[in-house]
Amino acid sequence: MQAAPRPFDLLASASAIRVGYASRDWSRSSAGHPDTWGPVLRSSVGMILDSRFPMFIAWGPELALLYNHAYIELLEAKHPEALGSPLRAVWPQLWDGVQPLVEQALAGQPTYGEDVPRMIVRNGEPFEGRFTLAYSPLRDENGAVAGALCVINETTSRFALENRQALQLQLAERLSGLTDADQITAVANDMLGHYLGASQIFHGINDESIGRFRIRAHWTPTGAGDLVGREAMLDDFGQEVLRDLRAGRQVAIDDVVSDPRTAPYAAAYASLGIGALLVQPYAREGRLLGAMNVLDDSPRHWSLEDRKLASDIAEHVWSANERANAGQALRAAVARQ
Incomplete structure (x- = not known):
């Protein structure tokens, strides 16, 4: 009888962001430790970690924030504490604008916004950037929407x-x-x-x-x-x-x-x-x-x-x-x- 294939090691690479995932204390995150993630979440996180576009996943009832290396530039000092934290707690000043987009994705409807203004901190200074945002629903193994995927393209310049x-x-x-x-x-x-x-x-x-x-x-x-x-x-x-x-x-x-x-x-x-x-x-x-x-x-x-x-x-x-x-x-x- 052939043994079942082992799941791929999501954090096997020595890249800085994967090292950050591996060293993170996940006990306080609603997402749980990466070893406990199901196939959909593991595959989705692996996809964003391999992308050079800023991307994040908001997962579960608390919308735990999981992101890639390119997204760190937008977080600045919020990283690494933001990893696995509730999306609303990471971006309280942006929540009024972000919440409707996330909720629409959680309802199964993709959303898209072009040149959306967002106040962030860049080089330690307040900064109004412009971003094109695409939110998509993420479904779990049973087909239920369990999170949202956001792909970001900065259009400030x-x-x-x-x-x-x-x-x-x-x-x-x-x-x-x-x-x-x-x-x-x-x-x-x-x-x-x-x-x-x-x-x-x-x-x-x-x-x-x-x-x-x-x-x-x-x-x-x-x-x-x-x-x-x-x-x-x-x-x-x-x-x-x-x-x-x-x-x-x-x-x-x-x-x-x-x-x-x-x-x-x-x-x-x-x-x-x-x-x-x-x-x-x-x-x-x-x-x-x-x-x-x-x-x-x-x-x-x-x-x-x-x-x-x-x-x-x-x-x-x-x-x-x-x-x-x-x-x-x-x-x-x-x-x-």
Whole structure:
């Protein structure tokens, strides 16, 4: 009589995620130890462990979370404690959005969402990502739905790029035909300010010979601000900030009070109602000619996409302004002839 074949060793590989499964204390997980799993769960977990797409299984009444290596990037510090824990306990802040999708899969209906926003932590910072999610029911050996499989494709970069390109296209259309530098700046400020939810934006023109800057344009969500023409000393805002700006490097500060680059100069920032700032310099050969300042009156995190967009819009504005100024100079020269 031939002996029954032994089940494959799910955790035989030395990969980091399988080692994590093998060393995990499963006594507190409703999923139980992997040695006790039935064929369906063993096969399903083996499938996700062999995938490079972020995937997870929510199994059993408590929706025990079982995931692969690619999913760890989304968990960050929640791993390895999340392994085998209830899905709701792992993602309490996302549960309102996740629960309907899981429940539909548990009811036997697959679900799909494209570019779904999800707040996660990335590199220790809050981060709103975009994800395409596909939930499918997982059935046990008797055909009853016992869990849900989720396959994830992050679309953050594509989504942000498409939005950034769409905004730039809209800006180009609105700037088409404008020849006045102030009008060009006002239109760009309005679009960028509303898109980023900024408290204010101002453009400063610098005079390095006397170490001062003058505010040339000032935007607020309700219209033109009252800081146009106001002047201040460059040194009042921090030497480290100035060094970066003179070198043409963008400066992003989430909290002017706590950031060591700006904390000693908090009073100067407070005088302009600045709690957080994103500054794109206009520098040539080490000289700071001007800057676009995107500001918030409270601390906030400037995402990488915020920074890219501010840089793109600033370059667009300065190029358009240079063309407008060159056109005005040419018309003035012709008029003098």
